[in-house]
Amino acid sequence: MAHCTTLSSENDFLQLIHKHFPNSHERMLIGRGDDCAQLRGQDSIVMTTDIFLENVHFRRSYFSPADIGHKALAVNISDIAGMGCRPTGFSLGLIVPDEHSGSFMQAAEWDEFFQAMSALAAEHNLPLTGGDLSLGPCLGISITIWGEPGESGRVLTRQSCSPGDVLFVCGDLGLPRAGLLALEELGPEARKLYPGAVNAHLRPLPRIADGLQLAEIPGVHGAMDISDGLARDLPRFIGPACGADLNISAGEIPKDVRTYTQDNGLNPLHFTLLGGEDYALLGAASPDALDALKTHLPHHTVIGTVTATTALSLNGEPLDLTGFDHFATHE
Ligand SMILES: Nc1ncnc2c1ncn2[C@@H]1O[C@H](COP(=O)(O)OP(=O)(O)O)[C@@H](O)[C@H]1O
Ligand SMILES: Cc1ncc(C[n+]2csc(CCOP(=O)(O)OP(=O)(O)O)c2C)c(N)n1
Ligand SMILES: [Mg+2]
Missing domain, CATH: 3.90.650.10 (PurM-like C-terminal domain)
Known part of the structure; x- marks a missing residue:
């Protein structure tokens, strides 16, 4: 697969994902490869999803594959930051542009994409617990991320301020x-x-x-x-x-x-x-x-x-x- 210029099967993608994202983590009892991941339980978790879609959130003409991989995860981590929490894992839905779509990505570009995403995941000690793959008309990323409160146990919400604040x-x-x-x-x-x-x-x-x-x-x-x-x-x-x-x-x-x-x-x-x-x-x-x-x-x-x-x-x-x-x- 390493010398191929295109990823031509789901397995090619999964192998590339395995190359970039460790499949063992202290919080992951069963990792990628089964129907579900099994995660260590937490008292409560915060959880959110954000979609990152070609020509809506980014354009290939000025986003490198690495920029896309980074930002798709960054915007999700940011929602956890907005709650005053720490992210603890994420799941990755990928819509992969087909060969005839004009948005097609070569294997080397996917490599850059996952490299940048995994670098940001590693910075935050985030296991990739699983996800899904589908062919589609353009590149799309849907990430679900979860996290936990910090030391104080507090979660910061909207609409909790009062006059004078x-x-x-x-x-x-x-x-x-x-x-x-x-x-x-x-x-x-x-x-x-x-x-x-x-x-x-x-x-x-x-x-x-x-x-x-x-x-x-x-x-x-x-x-x-x-x-x-x-x-x-x-x-x-x-x-x-x-x-x-x-x-x-x-x-x-x-x-x-x-x-x-x-x-x-x-x-x-x-x-x-x-x-x-x-x-x-x-x-x-x-x-x-x-x-x-x-x-x-x-x-x-x-x-x-x-x-x-x-x-x-x-x-x-x-x-x-x-x-x-x-x-x-x-x-
Ligand atoms: N398709 C959906 N199904 C269920 N809930 C949704 C959906 N889209 C958005 N929401 C919920 O609506 C709220 C506002 O969403 P959004 O504006 O995307 O928030 P944010 O700016 O934090 O990403 C969030 O609580 C989000 O979970
Ligand atoms: C090609 C292109 N057109 C327009 C925008 C501007 N834009 C797209 S989404 C967005 C707001 C943030 O995205 P959203 O999906 O609303 O995130 P959420 O509020 O759910 O976190 C903005 C300003 C862009 N980034 N790229
Ligand atoms: Mg959102």
Whole structure:
């Protein structure tokens, strides 16, 4: 199989997967190869699924196979980070593009794909417990991932903040959106002009350590990972009973976002809030938890406060922006 340029059977895929992902792990009693894996039980687990689909979430023209393998897993790990938990395993559904689809991947490209995915899995000590394979019209990855709470036993949820809480983010907003738009316009050449933005779009890093730290601070009232942009995700986070006054200064906007919006005549602040695929963590904390936040997560940025009215404002003006929605018509 090693010298073949194409993977031509399910067995070829499974062998390649075995090459990259160990099939034994302390938490896996039965690994890949049976009808199910058997995993060691935990008191409670958090579990989530995210799909990563060609031409919806990524394009082959500017994502390398390694970028795709990395990001498909990273976006899933990020949901576990959003709960303040630690990931403990994942299952991989693969839709493999057929030879006539124009999306076909050679064996060497699959090798790069699994290499990058397994490197990220190894960083987080994640066994691949199984999955499924199907031929299809384009490349698609559906990952189910699970995890457990950290030391405190706390799981951070949406809609658990109250008026007066401080809103904060860990991570950059808007940067992956600048990367996406630049890549869509310029292809891989975009990296020369906006290297930070392109890297943020292709290789997001899930913030597991931050989430676990947040769960240890009792005054932190919930968290989530921002995948559809702050404008869309903030209302989901604060819930229907509250609003928020946001205060974000131009100085807090990442450099490549400032350059990209300047080059394209766009409003940098609105662009930052529209975002999308930021994979930053959004959290709320009572004001008396701010010292602990500063000590344990010095890189966090305060972006506003939760209010008792349902309105949203940005720097004193009403905020009327909506982020990403798969079913909305896009301009
Ligand atoms: N096909 C589905 N079947 C059941 N539940 C779903 C489905 N799609 C999404 N959900 C649930 O709806 C909620 C919101 O989903 P989503 O916006 O994708 O969350 P996230 O941004 O964290 O990935 C989640 O709790 C998710 O599990
Ligand atoms: C080719 C292409 N078009 C558009 C986008 C933008 N985009 C696709 S999905 C998405 C939001 C995040 O994905 P979603 O499936 O909503 O993740 P979830 O909220 O479920 O975590 C964005 C901003 C993209 N990444 N690539
Ligand atoms: Mg999702």
